[in-house]
Amino acid sequence: xxxxxxxxxxxxxxxxxxxxxxxxxxxxxxxxxxxxxxxxxxxxxxxxxxxxxxxxxxxxxxxxxxxxxxxxxxxxxxxxxxxxxxxxxxxxxxxxxxxxxxxxxxxxxxxxxxxxxxxxxxxxxxxxxxxxxxxxxxxxxxxxxxxxxxxxxxxxxxxxxxxxxxxxxxxxxxxxxxxxxxxxxxxxxxxxxxxxxxxxxxxxxxxxxxxxxxxxxxxxxxxxxxxxxxxxxxxxxxxxxxxxxxxxxxxxxxxxxxxxxxxxxxxxxxxxxxxxxxxxxxxxxxxxxxxxxxxxxxxxxxxxxxxxxxxxxxxxxxxxxxxxxxxxxxxxxxxxxxxxxxxxxxxxxxxxxxxxxxxxxxxxxxxxxxxxxxxxxxxxxxxxxxxxxxxxxxxxxxxxxxxxxxxxxxxxxxxxxxxxxxxxxxxxxxxxxxxxxxxxxxxxxxxxxxxxxxxxxxxxxxxxxxxxxxxxxxxxxxxxxxxxxxxxxxxxxxxxxxxxxxxxxxxxxxxxxxxxxxxxxxxxxxxxxxxxxxxxxxxxxxxxxxxxxxxxxxxxxxxxxxxxxxxxxxxxxxxxxx
Numbered sequence: 020x021x022x023x024x025x026x027x028x029x030x031x032x033x034x035x036x037x038x039x040x041x042x043x044x045x046x047x048x049x050x051x052x053x054x055x056x057x058x059x060x061x062x063x064x065x066x067x068x069x070x071x072x073x074x075x076x077x078x079x080x081x082x083x084x085x086x087x088x089x090x091x092x093x094x095x096x097x098x099x100x101x102x103x104x105x106x107x108x109x110x111x112x113x114x115x116x117x118x119x120x121x122x123x124x125x126x127x128x129x130x131x132x133x134x135x136x137x138x139x140x141x142x143x144x145x146x147x148x149x150x151x152x153x154x155x156x157x158x159x160x161x162x163x164x165x166x167x168x169x170x171x172x173x174x175x176x177x178x179x180x181x182x183x184x185x186x187x188x189x190x191x192x193x194x195x196x197x198x199x200x201x202x203x204x205x206x207x208x209x210x211x212x213x214x215x216x217x218x219x220x221x222x223x224x225x226x227x228x229x230x231x232x233x234x235x236x237x238x239x240x241x242x243x244x245x246x247x248x249x250x251x252x253x254x255x256x257x258x259x260x261x262x263x264x265x266x267x268x269x270x271x272x273x274x275x276x277x278x279x280x281x282x283x284x285x286x287x288x289x290x291x292x293x294x295x296x297x298x299x300x301x302x303x304x305x306x307x308x309x310x311x312x313x314x315x316x317x318x319x320x321x322x323x324x325x326x327x328x329x330x331x332x333x334x335x336x337x338x339x340x341x342x343x344x345x346x347x348x349x350x351x352x353x354x355x356x357x358x359x360x361x362x363x364x365x366x367x368x369x370x371x372x373x374x375x376x377x378x379x380x381x382x383x384x385x386x387x388x389x390x391x392x393x394x395x396x397x398x399x400x401x402x403x404x405x406x407x408x409x410x411x412x413x414x415x416x417x418x419x420x421x422x423x424x425x426x427x428x429x430x431x432x433x434x435x436x437x438x439x440x441x442x443x444x445x446x447x448x449x450x451x452x453x454x455x456x457x458x459x460x461x462x463x464x465x466x467x468x469x470x471x472x473x474x475x476x477x478x479x480x481x482x483x484x485x486x487x488x489x490x491x492x493x494x495x496x497x498x499x500x501x502x503x504x505x506x507x508x509x510x511x512x513x514x515x516x517x518x519x520x521x522x523x524x525x526x527x528x529x530x531x532x533x534x535x536x537x538x539x540x541x542x543x544x545x546x547x548x549x550x551x552x553x554x555x556x557x558x559x560x561x562x563x564x565x566x567x568x569x570x571x572x573x574x575x576x577x578x579x580x581x582x583x584x585x586x587x588x589x590x591x592x593x594x595x596x597x
Contacts, residue, residue, distance in 0.1 A: 064368040064423040066192065066203045067144065069109055071102040074201050074208040075158075083185055083216040083258060088175045091166045092124075094199050103155040108147040111195035111202035114140060115167055122170035124197065130162045145199055163199045172196035173256065174320035179335045180281045184259035185216075186320035186332065189252045191368065191429045200251045204364050205469055207248035214241050216258050223257045223277050225249065225330050227311045245329065247309055248467050250364050255327035257316050266291055269298045270307075275314040278338060282317065285340030290315045293347060293389070297354045300385055304455065306462040309362040315350065324349045326356030326378070348382060355381040363462055366469035368429040372418050372495065373470060375430060376438015383439065396579050399443060402436040406500060407584055409433060414524065415498035419472055440582040441494045447580045448490065449483035457482035493527050494582075501527040503550075503585040507564070507573050514564040516573060518548055527583075528552045534577045537568035545577055 080093040096110065115123035129138045129147050137148040147161060169175070172193035174186050187194075195202040212224040218239040222231075226245030233239050262283035264276040274294050278286030294313060302308055310329035318325070318332040325332040331353045337346045359381065360374030379402070387395030409416070409432050418433050418441070446454040457479035465474060476491050499522055507516035518531055528551050535543040548562075564570055575585045 064429070066368065067109070067111065068203040068205050069201050070205075071100065071105060072108070072201065072206070073099045073101055074206050075099060076209040076211070077198070077200060078211045078213065079198055080213045081215070081256075083214065083220075085183065085217050088168045089166055090169065090173070090197060092164070092198070094163045094165075096161045096163070096199070098159055098161070100153040100157045100159060101155065103153060105153040106149050106151065108149055108159070108161060109201075110145040110147070110163070110199040111143065111192075112140065112145045112163075112165070112199040113143045113170060113196045119170040122168045124165045124167035124169075124199075126163060126165045126199075128162075128164040130164075131159060136161070143195065165199065167197075169197040172198075176319060178259065178279055178319040180279055182260050182279065184220075184319060185256065186259070186318040187254060187256045187327075188318070188320040188325055188332070189254055189327075190325060191252055191427075194251045194254055198251075198254070202251050204250040204252065204368070205366050207250050207364060207467065207469065209246055209248055210254060211242065211244045212254075212256055214256070214258065215239070216241070219260060220258045221261045221263065221277075223255070223261070223314060223316055223330060225253070225255050225310075225328050246311065247328070249328040249361060253326065253328040253361055255316070255325075255330035255332060257318055257330070257332070262286065267295050269295050269313070270302070272308070272310070273312040273314075274298075275312060277314055277316040279317060279335075282338045286317060286338045288340055289338055289342050289346065290350070292342070293350065294354065296389070297351050297385060300388060301355060301358055301381065304384070305358050305381075306459055306466065308357065309467060310357065313354070313357070324353040326353045326360060328357065328361045348386065351385050352378050352382040355385070358462065362467055363465045364469045366471050368423050369419050369421075370470075370472050371429050372434045372438035372441070373472065373475065375434040376418070376442060379435045380439035380442040383443075399440070399579050402439055403579075403582055405432055405436045406440065406582060409436075410498075410500060413498075417498050418495045437494070437500075437582070441491075444494070444580065444582060445479065445487075445490065449479060449485055449487075453483035454479065489528060493525070497525050499525040501525075501529055501583040503531055503575065503583055505531075505533070505573060505575055505585055505587045507570065507587075507589055514570050516562055516564060518550060520550065526552050529581060529583065531581060531583075531585075532576050532578060534574040535564065535570045536572035536574060538571050539568065541568070542574075 074096060076097040078095040082091040112126070113123045115121060115125045126138065126140045126145060129136045136150060139146045145163065149159070172187060172189055173196065174188065176184070178184050192202050194200055210225060214222045215234070215238050216222060218233055218237055220239070222241035222243070224243035226243050229244045230242040231239065257277065260280050261277045262280045264287045266274045266276055268274060276287055276290040294315065298308055298313065312329050314330045316330055316332050317335055317338055319335055321332040321334050323334055333349065337349065355378040356374065359377035363373065365371050365373045383395055383398045386398055416433055418437055423429055460482065461470070461475050461478040472491065472495065476487055480487050501520050502522040504519050504521045505516065507514060520526065531548045531550060532545050533548055534545045537543070573587050575587060
């Protein structure tokens with residue numbers, strides 16, 4: 020049982036002796052001030068993007084070979100030019116360079132309607148001269164022909180059995196190494212892969228298989244079509260000697276397993292569960308699954324899991340034939356991404372916690388559903404420990420950063436673990452029903468689109484009736500986590516305790532659960548102590564323990580609902596609050 024502190028509940032506390040608002044000196048600004056500066060923000064990343072362009076569909080025609088690592092490509096880009104007056108169209112495509120030992124792509128032709136267009140391919144960008152200024156909402160279809168050896172993004176190498184294969188891993192901006200695209204999550208599009216490869220390979224990609232035809236010359240043509248808009252990092256291509264199992268269906272959509280042929284028995288066993296059960300759980304909790312199938316694919320380009328839409332990639336280490344729980348949890352996490360990150364995608368990389376934090380927390384929720392509450396709590400404690408350890412080295416790191424410069428540093432542990440803990444505390448704060456309602460409404464509005472932190476906050480505020488700017492500001496837009504010094508002592512024959520935030524930087528408006536352990540081994544009810552910020556400083560409160568049993572210990576956060584560190588001290592006298 021948890022009791023929220025109400026100052027009128029004098030039966031619980033004989034007297035509230037003192038309340039101090041002196042707190043600890045703040046280095047930086049309080050959460051309320053952070054909130055004022057935050058939600059009219061222009062936070063962004065440094066990635067080039069085309070805000071006046073909406074790519075509708077890509078058709079990627081690729082020719083692959085056993086004799087060379089060079090790929091030959093022909094990409095058709097169908098787009099709408101949203102604003103009038105555009106005469107140039109930009110795509111991301113990595114140049115061939117000496118620095119990459121000759122790897123990269125070389126463009127041979129760009130055309131539209133069969134007519135050649137002028138272009139510049141420089142600094143890993145392709146600039147196409149449209150030949151005229153566009154009209155608003157004009158549709159164009161550009162064809163780019165190119166070839167080269169990918170420096171990254173598409174791994175061409177033997178698998179653990181020594182068999183050659185081609186596997187993509189586009190996180191976070193590597194698709195530009197082998198496909199000409201607007202390589203940014205703000206522009207989601209449909210896509211098709213038309214692949215000609217030696218006929219001993221099978222090909223898997225996003226969406227539905229439209230055609231598979233032997234060409235009679237030792238090659239096979241395979242066509243996959245994805246009819247749901249997705250971000251470019253979610254494109255998947257796997258070309259290998261696969262064993263393929265059509266495991267089941269969910270809501271009329273195929274559930275598939277693709278593993279190396281040598282791993283047929285072990286791989287089919289490892290991936291037979293829990294996909295269908297997880298799909299049902301998230302559909303019931305959040306909203307409908309967005310894609311046309313779900314394939315679990317073992318890839319030599321992936322170190323853990325990669326949430327490519329409808330075609331998830333997993334490390335070769337995932338296959339053991341033992342259905343290892345660690346890898347089962349990876350499956351759950353990557354399926355959670357199909358809702359968060361894939362269907363609802365962050366508009367800029369600054370908001371990547373909307374992908375990783377959500378997938379991490381919803382993995383924990385599924386673990387509670389399937390494995391029990393103790394497993395859920397163990398996952399939360401592990402996540403909290405990771406956050407604590409991270410902040411020992413980089414205390415100022417904030418989840419939503421004002422600007423991201425490094426293309427290779429869009430994620431990191433805080434997006435996963437602190438993002439998940441932010442959701443856990445938010446769910447506790449507003450209540451499970453309001454949280455679930457807000458998430459469902461958020462998902463409904465932004466499914467197959469892009470969103471920002473403010474969009475999510477708006478839906479939770481509407482569902483709960485609460486103002487949450489301060490909450491989001493202190494957990495996402497500033498660094499650090501709170502540290503609480505908890506002290507209890509005997510004075511005038513009575514026991515007292517106080518709580519005080521003592522972190523060197525930042526202040527947090529928090530609620531701390533307290534429980535007492537008595538000499539006979541029993542425990543008190545849990546009391547939630549509010550520690551609001553007053554005049555920019557966290558409140559320190561002192562209370563008297565109810566008369567009765569002898570207290571021998573004090574427990575902080577017994578129900579695992581606060582992201583913080585703390586010490587519990589038995590003192591002869593209270594600490595100075597100077």
